[in-house]
Amino acid sequence: MTIEERLAEVRDRITEATQDAGREPGSVQLVAVSKTFEAAAIRPVIQQGQRIFGENRVQEAESKWPELKAETDGLELHLIGPLQSNKAANAVALFDVIETVDREKIARVLSEEMLKQGRSLRLYIQVNTGLEPQKAGIDPKETRTFVDFCRQDLGHTIEGLMCIPPAEENPGPHFALLAKLVQDCGLSKLSMGMSGDYETAIAFGATSVRVGSAIFGQR
Numbered sequence: 001m002t003i004e005e006r007l008a009e010v011r012d013r014i015t016e017a018t019q020d021a022g023r024e025p026g027s028v029q030l031v032a033v034s035k036t037f038e039a040a041a042i043r044p045v046i047q048q049g050q051r052i053f054g055e056n057r058v059q060e061a062e063s064k065w066p067e068l069k070a071e072t073d074g075l076e077l078h079l080i081g082p083l084q085s086n087k088a089a090n091a092v093a094l095f096d097v098i099e100t101v102d103r104e105k106i107a108r109v110l111s112e113e114m115l116k117q118g119r120s121l122r123l124y125i126q127v128n129t130g131l132e133p134q135k136a137g138i139d140p141k142e143t144r145t146f147v148d149f150c151r152q153d154l155g156h157t158i159e160g161l162m163c164i165p166p167a168e169e170n171p172g173p174h175f176a177l178l179a180k181l182v183q184d185c186g187l188s189k190l191s192m193g194m195s196g197d198y199e200t201a202i203a204f205g206a207t208s209v210r211v212g213s214a215i216f217g218q219r
């Protein structure tokens, strides 16, 4: 299959899963995860009208996205990997949405950088639903307090919550937990679901799914 065919199939499956869940058509956004792929592989996907992309490393994104953004209007770039404070300035300059805010320090640094650069990024809080020690994300129990802190103390626009369930587990309970937390926090956006489980995530209320290999091929 070509990259165009794979993209079309993912779009069809998102439409179908949205319908099956009894949800509004168009209520699930596709974030095309282009990490490890070069600009030449990304262009055909942009040509098919895809505008939202995800990258997990700031430095790698800087090697291709300034060029791609200059070629096409309206591209929206999401950071979906961990962010270190020393990369925050670069991240604020290039990305439109940061999905991986997970601690007070980075929330503060982002606040300072946005002010300095006059840019306002939309943020997601990453939640470690499986409480995995090696994985980033805030403890589900602390999510509400952290969201309130980001909004009230720092004035951030918190768009929603994001999670990456443990690889070997049934993702359903993790998606359900994130959906409940989003309600508890008074938020509405849920970034959850990847190539292997995006249809399940849609059934649990995902408003955006992050799909890489099902579009671009194996990394």
Ligand SMILES: *Cc1c(COP(=O)(O)O)cnc(C)c1O
Pocket: 033, 035, 056, 080, 081, 164, 193, 194, 195, 196, 210, 211, 212, 213, 214
């Ligand atoms: C790589 C990545 C994805 C996409 O994974 P695929 O299985 O290739 O679809 C989604 N979310 C995050 C946070 C990732 O790092």
